[in-house]
Amino acid sequence: MNMQTFRAATMREAMNMVKAELGAEAVLLSTRELGSGRVEIVAASDPQPKTSVPDFSRIARNTSPTAVSPEILNSMLTELQEMRMEIKQLRSEKSVARRSRQDWDRMVDELRDLASVMGIHGAEDAQAAPIITRLVRGGVEACLARTLVEQASQNARTASDTLWGVKQSLEDALSPAPAIWDSSSRSVAALIGPTGVGKTTTLAKIAAQATFYHGKKVALVAADTYRIGGTEQVKTYAELLGIPWMVAENRNALAGALKRFERADLVLVDTSGHSPWQDSGLAYLDTLTSGLPVERHLCVMANTDGADVSRMVERYRSGGVKSLVVTKTDEARRMGSMLSSVWGTDLQIAHLTTGQNVPEDITVPNAQKLTQAVLG
Ligand SMILES: Nc1nc2c(ncn2[C@@H]2O[C@H](COP(=O)(O)OP(=O)(O)OP(=O)(O)O)[C@@H](O)[C@H]2O)c(=O)[nH]1
Ligand SMILES: [Mg+2]
Missing domain, CATH: 1.20.120 (Four Helix Bundle (Hemerythrin (Met), subunit A))
Structure with a gap:
């Protein structure tokens, strides 16, 4: 048997010395603390090492004078625990570093792409x-x-x-067009646009504002005979406001209604909504108003994508559009699409609608405020 004594500052250091000198199979014969913080291990190695796995539980139970003392065992266990914690910590730091590096690289790539676009x-x-x-x-x-x-x-x-x-x-x-209720001469205004953008609600708001706040004689024409309940909606508003109304299912009926309301200051025509991408919807509007003195005001929703709104306006403009009404601004998080709706055209925005309440949720735009909203 080859027996040796090892002294070191820590138990880990002493164990490393034992392992280096006598190999992993070395047997600990005794351990003790030497004062001044040093430790001593007496260990031995068998020249013909056993191949069986050492029984560590026996070492822990052994209470003979040569066994590892409980204090040393505790300090080894504590040290082992600390090492485990350190390794765990290092592993997690490494993975966080790797992850944030990957995130950073991805972000830089995305920004580069955006910049090149x-x-x-x-x-x-x-x-x-x-x-x-x-x-x-x-x-x-x-x-x-x-x-x-x-x-x-x-x-x-x-x-x-x-x-x-x-x-x-x-x-x-973004400078505004004249308000639809402000016209000094008699006018006929049709609200046109895609389905569900708020045409009929806006028509009711304009009718109420013109009647009560601008002293105009207003009449309504329900030309939306396509949608179930389309004409009833106009009838309800007309009755609430106490103003005349008529149904016009086609161009001739509309001509008749305009004749009947020739002494009104403002005639508002409610049209049915159609997809702007289908020619049939645009053809319906052309047929309905053909040869009649009807000004078209296009309603677009504020939360429509800028590129879409710009193409939409282009489609409707071919049939003639007097001004724009941007609806549901209360539902939009960003106002940039308003700029797309007028940019490169001679169109201006006459009204913004700001909620479902009739008649109060409608305004005339303020160019400075809109600019501020777009720039954030
Ligand atoms: N949040 C919000 N909702 C609105 C606004 N204007 C209208 N609406 C709502 O939008 C929905 C559709 O409104 P309508 O006025 O019927 O829309 P339309 O364009 O006439 O619809 P169609 O005739 O079916 O094409 C209703 O629930 C309205 O209350 C607005 O400014 N803000
Ligand atoms: Mg409608």
Whole structure:
């Protein structure tokens, strides 16, 4: 038997010395604390090591003078526990670091993609990028945001000059059309647009505002004979407001209604909603109003995607549109699509609707406030 004594500052260190000198099969004969914080292990190795697995439980139970003392055993166990905790901690730190690194890399890739879509490259765009980002966050289409900023930065020396230029463009584009109830001469206004955008509710709001707050003689025409209950809706509002109304199921009936209401200051025509992407819906409007002095006001919802609203307006414009009404602004989180609805056209927004209440939830737009809403 090869017996040796090992002394070290910690039990782990002493055990490492035993393992290095006598191998993993070494038997601990005794351990003790030497004072001044050092420990001593007496260990031996068999020249012909046993192949059986050592019985550690026997060591723990052994109470003979050469066995590991309970204090040392406790300190070893504590140390072991601490090492386990350290390893666990290191493992979790490593995985968090790996994960956040991956997240970071993905984010950088996404930003790079976004930047290339928007055509932002290099340091020369450092001034433009934050303004473009603000506009995009406000719901403005990326390409439109970029165009606005490019135009504004042409004569700008600083970022705040560019921002000022962008604000001016927004305020110009978002300047309002005359309110439908404000016309000084007699007018016939048809509210048109896709299904469910709020045409009939808006018609009732305008009728009430014109009657009660602007002293106009108003009449309603229910031309939505397509939807079940379409004409009843108009009848109900007319009766509530105490104003005349008629049903017009086609162009000739509409002509008759306009004749009958020729002394009204404002005739409001409720039309049925159709998909803007189907030609049949647009053809219905053309047929209904053909040759009649009817001004069309297009209703679009504020929470429609900017690119969609812009195409939608384009489709309806082919048949003639006098102004826009942006509905359900209370349901929109961002106002950027309003800009898309008028940008590149000579159209302006006449009204915003802000809720379901008739007649109060309708306003005329304020260009500064809308600009602020778009820029956030
Ligand atoms: N939140 C909100 N809801 C509105 C607003 N305007 C109308 N609505 C609601 O939208 C729904 C549809 O309104 P309508 O006025 O019937 O819409 P429409 O365009 O006439 O619908 P169709 O005739 O079926 O094409 C109703 O529940 C209205 O109360 C608005 O400004 N805000
Ligand atoms: Mg309707």
